[in-house]
Amino acid sequence: MLQIRNLHAGVEEKEILNGIDLHVKPGEVHAIMGPNGSGKSTLASVVAGKEEFEISEGDILLNGEDISELDPEERAHKGVFMSFQYPVEIPGVTVTNFIKTAINESRKAQGLEDMPASEMLKKIKEKAEMLDIDRKFLSRSLNEGFSGGEKKRNEIFQLAMMEPKLAILDETDSGLDIDALKIVANGVNKLRNDENAVIVITHYQRLLDYIVPDYVHVLMDGKIVKSGPKELAYELEEKGYDWIKEEVKA
Amino acid sequence: MNLKNKLLSSYIAFDDYLEADSPVHDLKNKAIKIFESEGFPTKKQEDWKYTSLNSLLKADYSLSPRRDHDLEFKDVKRYFLHDIDTYKIVFVDGVYSSFLSETTHEKMDVCLLSAAMSKPKYKPVIEAYFNKIAPEDSLTSLNTAFAKEGAYIYIPKHREVEKPIEVINFSTGNEAALMLQPRNLIVVGENAHVQIIERHQSLSDNPVFTNSVTEIFAEKRAFVDYYKIQNDRITASLIDNTYISQEGQSNCRVHTFSFGGNVTRNNLNFYQKGERIDSTLKGITILEGKQHVDHNTLVHHIEPNCESHQDYKGIFGDASTGVFNGKVIVNKEAQKTDAFQQNNNILIDDKATINAKPQLEIFADDVKCSHGCTIGQLNEDALFYLRTRGIAKKEARALLMYAFANNVLQSVKIPELKKRINKLIAEKIGVNMGFDL
Numbered sequence: 001m002l003q004i005r006n007l008h009a010g011v012e013e014k015e016i017l018n019g020i021d022l023h024v025k026p027g028e029v030h031a032i033m034g035p036n037g038s039g040k041s042t043l044a045s046v047v048a049g050k051e052e053f054e055i056s057e058g059d060i061l062l063n064g065e066d067i068s069e070l071d072p073e074e075r076a077h078k079g080v081f082m083s084f085q086y087p088v089e090i091p092g093v094t095v096t097n098f099i100k101t102a103i104n105e106s107r108k109a110q111g112l113e114d115m116p117a118s119e120m121l122k123k124i125k126e127k128a129e130m131l132d133i134d135r136k137f138l139s140r141s142l143n144e145g146f147s148g149g150e151k152k153r154n155e156i157f158q159l160a161m162m163e164p165k166l167a168i169l170d171e172t173d174s175g176l177d178i179d180a181l182k183i184v185a186n187g188v189n190k191l192r193n194d195e196n197a198v199i200v201i202t203h204y205q206r207l208l209d210y211i212v213p214d215y216v217h218v219l220m221d222g223k224i225v226k227s228g229p230k231e232l233a234y235e236l237e238e239k240g241y242d243w244i245k246e247e248v249k250a
Numbered sequence: 251m252n253l254k255n256k257l258l259s260s261y262i263a264f265d266d267y268l269e270a271d272s273p274v275h276d277l278k279n280k281a282i283k284i285f286e287s288e289g290f291p292t293k294k295q296e297d298w299k300y301t302s303l304n305s306l307l308k309a310d311y312s313l314s315p316r317r318d319h320d321l322e323f324k325d326v327k328r329y330f331l332h333d334i335d336t337y338k339i340v341f342v343d344g345v346y347s348s349f350l351s352e353t354t355h356e357k358m359d360v361c362l363l364s365a366a367m368s369k370p371k372y373k374p375v376i377e378a379y380f381n382k383i384a385p386e387d388s389l390t391s392l393n394t395a396f397a398k399e400g401a402y403i404y405i406p407k408h409r410e411v412e413k414p415i416e417v418i419n420f421s422t423g424n425e426a427a428l429m430l431q432p433r434n435l436i437v438v439g440e441n442a443h444v445q446i447i448e449r450h451q452s453l454s455d456n457p458v459f460t461n462s463v464t465e466i467f468a469e470k471r472a473f474v475d476y477y478k479i480q481n482d483r484i485t486a487s488l489i490d491n492t493y494i495s496q497e498g499q500s501n502c503r504v505h506t507f508s509f510g511g512n513v514t515r516n517n518l519n520f521y522q523k524g525e526r527i528d529s530t531l532k533g534i535t536i537l538e539g540k541q542h543v544d545h546n547t548l549v550h551h552i553e554p555n556c557e558s559h560q561d562y563k564g565i566f567g568d569a570s571t572g573v574f575n576g577k578v579i580v581n582k583e584a585q586k587t588d589a590f591q592q593n594n595n596i597l598i599d600d601k602a603t604i605n606a607k608p609q610l611e612i613f614a615d616d617v618k619c620s621h622g623c624t625i626g627q628l629n630e631d632a633l634f635y636l637r638t639r640g641i642a643k644k645e646a647r648a649l650l651m652y653a654f655a656n657n658v659l660q661s662v663k664i665p666e667l668k669k670r671i672n673k674l675i676a677e678k679i680g681v682n683m684g685f686d687l
Contacts, residue, residue: 048638052630072637073646081638088632092656093649098639101649106640158639 001026001197002047002166007058009046016042018222019058024166027194031208031233032201034219035241040201041085043219044170047199048082049075062166077109079165083155083172090142095154096124098142099161106162127160131187148175156187163191168199173207185210205237218244253307253429254289258282260313261395274367274397277381281394288388300573300605301515301544306487309457311429313396315343319422321453323350329451330416334666336447337415339401343422344430346399359404360415363433366402375404379437379467383493383521390491393463397433400464403446407439407469414445414664419462421486423454434464438472438500445475445664452486464492468500470524475503475663481510481674484539491517498524498553505662506533507671508543509678519548520558522584527556534563534655534671536678537570537602544573551584551614560591563655566602577609578619585614591621596628596654598647648679 007020016039024030034040046053047060049072060068067075090098104114115123128138131153143151152172159167169188173181188198188211200211208216208230216232217224220241225248226232236244251259261282290307291298319342330338337360340350346362353361359372366372367380384390401417419432430450438444452458468474480488488511494502508514520529535543549558564572574593595604608621628650636646652675662668 045634048634050634052634071643072634073640073642076638076640084635084638086631088629088635090632090636090649090653092653092659101645102639102641105642105645109640162640 001028001063002199003061004047005058005061007046007060008056009042009053010056011052011054015056016053016222017046020222020224022217022224024197024199026197027192028215029192029198029200029211029213031213031216031230032199032219033203033216033233033236038219039222040219041170042222044082044168044199044201047168048072048080073105074109076162076164077106080168081159081162081164081166082168083152083159083170085171085174087143087151087155089144089146091144093142094139095142095157096138099124099158102158103161123161127157130160130190131157132183133157149177149180152176153180153184156184160187160191163196165196166199167191167196168201170201171203172200173202173204181207182210205233208233220244220248253311254285256311257313257392257396258286274376274380278395278397281386281391284386284391285388285395288391291388297546297575300571300575301513301542303513306459306513309427309459311427311457311459312425313429315345315425315428317343317345319343319424321347321350321420321422326350326420326451326453329418329420329449331414331447331664331666331670334664335413337411337413339415339417341399341419341432343420343424343428344399344432358406358409358411359402361402363400363402363435364398366435367398372402375437376435379465380435381465383465383467383495384463384491385493389461389489390463393431393433393461393491396431397463400433400435403434403436403444405438405442405444408441409439410443411445414447414667416447416449418449418451419460421452421454421456421458423452423456425456427457428459430458430460430462432460432462434462436464436466436474438466438468438474440469441471442469443473445477447477447479447664447667449479450482450486450488452483455483455485458482458486460486460488462488462490464490466492466494466502468494468496468502470497470499472497472500474501476505477662477664477667478504478506478516479671479674480506480508480514480543483510484512484541486511487513489515489517492519494520494529496520496522496524496527496529499526500524501528501530503530503532503661505658506531506545507674508533508535508537508545509674511541511543514541514543515546516544517546519550521550522552522556522558525553525555527553529556529558530661531558531560532562532658532661534658534675535572536565536651536655536675537572538567538678539570540568541570542572544575546573546575548577548579549589551578551580551587551589554583554585554587556584557588558590560593561658562593563658564593564595564604565598565651565655566595566604567598569599569601571603572605574604574606574623575609576607576621578611578621580610580612580614580617580619582613585616587614587617587619589617589619593621593623594654595625596651597625598628648676651679652676
C-alpha cells in the first residue's frame with residue numbers, strides 16, 4: 001500500500017524528516033508516536049503533498065507508484081486522505097455541499113460522472129448516522145463555529161464519505177472527550193477492511209485502546225527510532241520517551 | 251474642447267429650456283458656477299489621492315444622446331431580478347423608458363424625477379428635499395446643474411413597500427461615447443420600509459462615463475435597504491455620489507457589490523440626525539485586469555446613542571487597484587456612539603494594489619469606536635486542506651475567496667438578489683462549484 005523509503009524532507013535549509021522508512025500493507029493500522037517537534041505532523045503533511053515541504057531525498061510509493069511529485073489533489077484522487085489537527089473554516093459552504101464537491105471532484109479525476117443525488121444523499125445519511133451526526137450539522141457552514149470535537153467528527157465524516165485507501169489521522173484524538181473519542185474510533189474501525197490502511201498519529205496511547213494498531217513506531221528527530229507491537233504504546237505511556245532516547249544513544 | 255468646457259457651454263444651451271420659475275432653477279445656476287471654478291477633482295486633492303479621472307476625461311462624450319433605440323425586454327432581461335415581481339424605473343441612454351419600466355402612484359410615488367420636477371403636485375417635496383444633503387463639491391454640483399432625469403421615490407409614512415424597486419440605467423452604445431448624470435431622489439417617510447436595487451449597465455463597448463447623485467432621506471423609524479450592483483463593462487466608469495440623511499431610530503443599509511467597470515468611485519455618505527439610528531455600509535469588491543474601485547465612505551455621528559457598521563471585503567487580482575477610505579466623525583454631542591469599521595483585503599497577484607485608510611475623528615469621550623483593516627494573501631494551510639479533499643487548486647482558491655467574501659452576503663435580505671450576487675461572484679472568480687452556493 002504505502003512504502004516510504006529513506007525520506008528526507010524539510011523547509012528551506014532546515015531538514016525535519018531525516019530518512020524515514022515505513023511500509024504499510026493493506027489491512028494494517030500503524031501508529032506513529034513521538035514527542036513534540038519530532039516530525040509527526042510533517043510526515044503526515046509530506047505524504048499528503050503539502051508544497052511547503054521539500055523532499056530532498058527518498059520517495060513515497062502508493063501501490064508501487066511514486067506519488068512524491070504529485071499535487072495534493074492528485075494524491076487524494078489516488079486514495080490518500082489526511083484528517084487534520086486544525087481543520088479550516090469555510091463560511092458559506094455547507095458540510096453537505098463541501099463533501100459533494102470533494103467526492104465529485106475525485107470522481108471527475110477518475111473519469112466518472114457525478115454521483116447521482118439520491119445515492120449521495122443515502123450515503124450521507126448512512127455515514128452521518130454511523131458517526132452520530134445530527135442532520136442540522138450537515139447544513140452548517142464547514143467547520144465554522146464548530147467545537148473541537150465537532151471538527152474532528154466532521155473530519156472522520158469526510159473520511160467515511162471519501163473511502164480512501166490510506167487514511168492518515170493527525171492527532172484526531174486531541175480535543176475529544178471520551179464519548180466523542182469512542183464514536184470517532186468506532187467510525188474508523190467500521191471503515192477498515194482488507195484493502196485499506198490507517199496511519200494514526202498521536203501523542204497518547206488512549207486513542208489506541210479503540211483503534212488498535214498492528215505496529216507502533218516512535219518518531220524522534222525526524223527518524224523512526226523504534227518499532228514494535230501495540231504493547232509499545234503502553235510502555236511509552238508509562239515511561240515517556242527518555243528511555244528510548246537513551247537506547248538510541250547507546 | 252475639453253470635457254469641462256464642453257459641459258459648461260452645453261449648460262448654457264440646456265438652461266434655456268429650464269423654466270425660470272422651477273424650484274431648482276437657482277440651485278442649478280449656482281451649481282454650475284461651483285463646477286466652473288473647481289473643475290474635475292485631481293490627485294492633488296487628499297480625497298482623490300489614489301483615484302485619477304484623467305483617463306476618463308479624454309473621450310469626446312455626447313451629452314445629449316439620440317433617443318431612438320430598439321431595446322427590447324428580452325435583450326436586457328438578465329440585468330433585472332426577473333424571477334420576482336419588482337417595480338422598475340429604467341433609463342436608456344439617460345432617457346426614461348416607459349416601455350421597460352413599471353412605476354406606480356398607488357399610495358406612493360415610484361416614478362421619474364423629471365415628472366416630479368415639472369408638476370406642481372410634487373413641488374413641496376422637491377422644495378423640501380431636492381439638493382438638501384448633497385454637498386457643494388464639484389462633481390455633485392456638476393450633477394445638480396445637469397440633473398433632469400433619475401428616479402423619484404416617495405414612500406409616505408407607515409407604508410411598507412411589498413416588492414423591491416429596481417433603478418437601472420442602460421446605455422446602448424448608440425453614441426461613440428456617452429456621459430450620463432442620473433439624479434435620484436428618495437424620500438422614505440416615518441416608519442416606512444423600502445428595498446431598492448440600483449444598477450448601471452452598458453450594453454456595448456463604447457465608453458460611458460456616469461456621474462450619479464442619489465439623495466436618500468429616511469424619516470423617523472424608516473427602514474431603507476439599498477443595494478448597488480456594479481458589474482458593468484470594462485469600458486464603463488462610474489462616480490456614484492450617495493448622500494443619506496437619517497432621522498431618529500431609522501435604519502439604513504447600503505450594500506455595494508463592485509465586480510465590473512473600469513474606474514469606479516463610490517462616495518457614500520451617512521448623516522445621522524437623530525438618536526438611536528442604525529447605519530450599515532457593506533461591500534464586496536472583486537477586481538481583475540486593470541480595474542479600479544475606490545470606496546470613499548463617511549459616517550457622521552451627529553446625535554447620541556447611534557450605531558454604524560461598516561464591513562468591506564476586497565479581492566484584487568492581476569494589476570487591479572482598490573481604495574478604501576473610511577471616515578467616521580463623532581461629534582462632541584454624539585455620546586454613546588457605537589461605530590464599527592472593518593476592511594479586509596486579499597491580494598491575489600503581485601501587481602494588485604490596495605490603499606486602505608481608516609479615518610476616525612472622535613470628539614466625544616464616551617464612545618465605542620473600533621476599526622480593523624487587513625491586507626493579505628489566501629491562506630496556504632486552508633488551500634492545502636481543500637486540496638487534500640481532492641479539490642483542484644483553482645477551485646480551492648475560488649472556494650476560499652468565496653468564503654472570505656461570504657460574511658457580507660449574509661445580510662442581503664432579498665433571497666433572489668443573494669442568489670444572483672452569489673452567481674456573479676462565482677462567475678467573477680471564474681469557477682463553477684458544482685452546487686448552488
